[in-house]
Amino acid sequence: MIATLTVAERQSAIALSMLVAFFGLIMMIAGSGDVLGVHGVIVLLFGLGFLGLVMSKYFEPEPPQERLTRYYDDPTKVGIVLSLGWAVVGMFFGVWVAALLAWPDLTLDAGWASFGRIRPVHTSGVIFGFGGNALIATSFHVLQRTTRARLPDQVTPWFVLIGYNLFCVIAASGYLMGVTQSKEYAEPEWYADLWLVVVWVTYFLLYLRTLQRRKEPHIYVANWYYMAFILVVAVLHIVNNLAVPISFGSAKSYSLFSGVQDAMTQWWYGHNAVAFFLTAGFLGMLYYYLPKRAGRPIFSYRLSIISFWGITFMYMWAGSHHLHYTALPQWVQTLGMTFSVVLLVPSWASAGNALATLNGAWDKVRDDATLRFMMVAAVFYGLSTFEGSFMAIRAVNSLSHYTDWTVGHVHAGALGWVAMITFGSLYALVPWMWKVERIYSPKLVEVHFWLALSGTIIYVFAMWNSGIIQGLMWRTYNDSGTLAFSFIESVVAMRPYYIARTVGGSLFLLGAIVAAYNVWMTIRMARLRGVTETGGTDEPVLPGAGAALQPGE
Amino acid sequence: MDVDHNSLVGFAKSWGLFYLMLLAIGVVIYALWPSNRKRFDRAKKSIFDKDDRPGD
Known part of the structure; x- marks a missing residue:
């Protein structure tokens, strides 16, 4: 490399x-x-x-000029491996956190293993570690292929990928030591935040520099989504993390905002993190890898443009639905609720566009688990955006808020949509990157698909049940007008669902381990083949330069 | 002019609506503009180019 x-x-x-x-x-x-x-x-x-x-x-020979006639895929390859590594770690912590709720003794009596510390390791591990690395890796691939331009240099993509992973390591290790800003999905402290700003701005500039070199006149819609993801996450991250450290020698800082302003800023960030990190970027994946794998162009390119602008401009206003029945002014709550409901239009436009693309290729969906991952992702995207719009309505929110229904909704999106589209895209991408005809074992992809799907369904159904029971128990009054159930009674009622949730999560984790093994074996397969067949590898043979001058593998 | 909470609310409630309506109309016109059809058709098929090398 x-x-x-x-x-x-x-x-x-x-x-x-x-x-x-x-x-x-x-x-x-x-x-x-x-x-x-x-x-x-x-x-x-x-x-x-x-x-x-x-x-x-350092003293290896210079690479041949011939490299410039190829795309630069090394950062993508490393990104894929890192993404799967983080998937296994992040999901393992997820299963642990889930198990803690059913068996609280699993904290091992250690401070670092308490719920409040390992939960953010799970959320950051899967969102930033697994999702973020997959986004960076696939964005480099999609960007180059759709613009038909090579990345402008070979250092910047490494800086972005490695710098981003340094941020992830600092974040996760910090949580275990008790470092946190107490802001959901924005827990890392000021120094990690500053570092991420540097990395992220470099990422955006890299994207623009490559677009500037494009050979295709039109910028393919997947790039719009990736760019929205990068640009908006930069804005959100900078504003929400404005804070003053108590000294330059301390990890602790205080937010620039306070009270309800702080809450609104946090949920403007938090909901747009869902919108632009967990949706826009992955829609970029969907709009490239799904048509590519199905061998059919996207059903309606025009619809994809309209839904792009719908999603980017409306999500910005939806965050306040996280603060129904709080000190936030009523009209701001109503605004967030209204935009959340209208958001169903562009969301379903995207989901429908994806499914209509598959119309006529259902035989491929049946035979190819990779494409089926993407199909199920589009279905879950449609389901969870509908559920989200519904839950944002104030009256529904009065039942669902602070209950496990919210957790179930998030995981319908995160497992059913984000992880499914990522695994589907990675299964499509891995053979292309390592130049083999197919993944090591299509059977294991099939096994992974059913593990992931059953895990998601068990998880989501468990949380729907527990969430609604919880919500109802909290609002049931007896004849004398006082609450019918104590809080602890609602906790006891949750126990069977917490156990079911742990089972569902374990299945999903098992699937991720199968994926990591399958990809690892594919890489080994490609390497072994590269050794036996000279010239068949990714590295071009230098004509006439002699064997001694060949670049190292 | 004194900018207080109410004037900001008034601004958001009136001009916010207009700018989103204008944006929506603009996007629909751009997406449906007849001369853009060729560009979009080419774009959606361009990802199937077999040649896996950068353009010249």
Whole structure:
């Protein structure tokens, strides 16, 4: 991988690694005696590790000019592997958190394993680790293919991918040590947030630079979704994380906002994180990999444009439905509710567009589990956006809010839509990236599909049941006008559903492990084949340059 | 001019509506504009190009 960098690029990689290590050192010194110091050590080791890695290959020969006639896919390959790694870790923590609710003793009497610390490891692990890496990896692939332009250089994509994973590591390790801003999906503290701003702006600029070099006059709609994802997440992240650290030697900071303004900013962020991180980016995947795999162009390109603008402009206003019946002004709540209901139109336009694309290729859906992953994703996208619009209505929300129904809704979206479209896209992408005809075992893809689907259904049904029971128990009054049930009675009533949820989650985790194994074996298969068949690999053979000058694998 | 809560609310409730309506109309016109049809048809088929190399 490093041998494919030019010498100038290796030098900038060294400079960047040294800069990261230097910042780690400063954090270590300034934050000694604080968790910031521990993070300093992690950042320092991270920087030094990459420094050593690049130095070890520094004197390899320059890559041939011929590389410029190919797409640059190494970051995509690494991104896929990282994504699956995070999937297994994040989902393992998810199952653990689920089990904690049924068997509270599973905290092992350790502070780091308490519910409040491992839950964000689960949410960040799956959303940012699994989802984010998959988005970065596929965006590099889709961007190059649809613009027919190679990425402008070979360092920036690595900086984005590796820098992003450094953020994920800092986030997850911080939660275990008790570092948190207490903002949902925005838990990492100020120094991690600042680092992510640098990485994210670089990502956006990389996207624009590649688009500038495009050979296709029209920018394919998948890129619009990816760009909306990158741009809006940058805006959300910067605004919601405006905070003042208590000192430069401390991990702790205080938000610039307070009271209901803070709540509104947080849920403007939180709901748009769902909209632009968990929806727009994955719709980008859907609009490229689904037509590609089905071998049919998208049903209506015009509809995809209309739904794109609908989604981008309406989601912005929906966040306040998280704050029904709070100190937030009534009209702002109503605004959020109304936009949430109208959002059903562009959401169903996208889901319908995807399913109409498959119309005429149902035989492929039946035979090909990869395409079936994408089909089920589109169905769950339609279902969970309908459910979301419904739950945003104030009267429905009075029953559903603070109950497990919300958790069930999120997982219908996260497991049924986001994870399904990701696994489908990765199964399609992996053979293309490693230049093999098919994945190692299509049977295991089939096994994964049924594990994932049954896991999702068990999970969602368990949470629907428990959520509605919970909501009803909390609002049942007796003849004298007081609550009929104590809170603990509602907790006891939840127990069977919590156990069912743990089972559903375990099935889903098992599926992710099967996927990781399958992809790993595909990579091994490609490598073994590369050894036996010379010239059949990803690395082009240099004509007339002699074997000694060939770049290392 | 003194900008208070009520004037911001008034602005959001009136102009917010107009700008979203205008945006929606603009998007529909752009998507349905007859001369854009060729471009969109080409775009939706372009992802099936067999050649897996950057363009010249």
